[in-house]
Amino acid sequence: MEVDLVKEREKLEKLREKLIELESVAVAYSGGVDSNFLLKVARDTLGDNVIAVTIHAMMHSNREIEEAKQYTKNFGVKHIILKIEDFDLKEFKENGVERCYYCKKYIFTKIKEVAKEHNIKYIVDGTNVDDLGDYRPGLKALNELEVISPLKESGLKKNEIRLLSRDMKLETFNKPSFACLASRIPYGVEITDEKLRIIEKSEEYLSDLGFSQFRVRMHGDIARIEVNQEELGKFFENNNFSKVDTKLKKFGFKYVTLDMSGYQMGSMNLNM
Template sequence: MKRKILLDLIIKYNHLKNYIKDLGSLCVAFSGGVDSTFLLAAAHQVLENKAMAVTVRSSMYTQREFNEAKSFAESLGVKHIIMDANEYNIKEFVDNTKDRCYFCKHAIFSMIKEAATNNNILYVADGSNIDDNDDFRPGMRAIKELKVVSPLKEAQLKKEEVRQLSKQMDLPTWDKPSFACLASRIPYGTKITKEKLEMVEQGEMYLIDLGFRQFRVRHHGEIARIEVLPEDRKRFFSEGLLDEVVREFKQIGFNYVTLDLEGYRTGSMNEILTEAEKKS
């Protein structure tokens, strides 16, 4: 069974490399996460100086994430362009509509496409994998409209397979937790501000420093709703830790601090949307 899994993985990786090779040149939208790091490493391996990375810096991603992305690109020796987003000029983003991600992705990937064109790169790629089809992701519509390619999807790679291949390639992100855009921590219909995103970032960086790996801090006005993995929930039943977390989160600016009893799960803010709303 293990041999078959390994063989399937090799086949998919070879498919990925052949697909990238056929593109001729590629610009990777590089966040520094598990998927885009793996994709950039593969593209650089196949295309060498015909592969480049663009990181769009914004308040939607933590400074720690940005620093890690910059450091990895430097270690790889790939051309890396850093651009600044103007996300607060996007009304739908600030208003936090249910299709916020579409408008934001459209603006950001338009910037990346322009950078690619200016550097004579034919294609722009995102790091989405086939597991990303399972959640409500309006940003994928923008990806299709702008003709951005998704090599990991083309190779039918799942998140866990990307991690396995990343480990084989000795990439530092192979076991890195997934960290989505910080705007996903704020309920739809609640305006997004720089201050709110900074509060979320501070809360999440604090939890990382405490040793938590996979979690979310959801911003509900005065309330912070913390999601951690089911096996990590028991850590919060320490009076000392509870007091410490509450004290820190109140210093950040929250008046109330709660632990979500369901635990961490991706797309929890999408749970309130009906299927009709997702399709509209």
């Protein structure tokens, strides 16, 4: 049955009007649901006055970066990837509760430099209305750097972005939500490249087994796996309990556990 998208299309038109006002934009691009939708609308609205800028540093999944490359190629958008080999930001590695603020400040300063080099007037990102409901210190950095969030300003929520993405036949319409790999490590615990690669490999393995929405949280040498409640039963299929236990221990964990509460976005913020 076709979904009535009258309200969503009104917001989409509002989004297009905002982009037209901006004239040229650099989209902070991760390849996720929100930034992919924003990039597609920006490309359709502003043509060649749009570029996509992706940061590739230690906290980013290599698989996500490769997907981002493919999406921008399909859109015919100029895609600039800033590879940061040694992300030596003290406040990020120390992993305090303001980690995201310092990280966003650093990253978006780099994106602004790229935009200036390409004579692009504004930086836009994929923050939507639902993002305002979680603890997100990085939003403060965006405000300070005058980054514009047109999805939020157009009143678009996550489910509406997914519906419109499906209507536009974007393959990311049902893509699971993803986040910086550093969000898997409790605040106050040092972030290292080694830890992030263990998490990355562990989550890629769960994806390869067919799980869709999940996180592998790192608590010292313990892996705490969160998956959607409806996917918990998959662990009883194809000997997956044993497979996951063996594989994650091979990656570097000593103990592998399954969180009975299931996946919760921002669960590391609950015990701050």
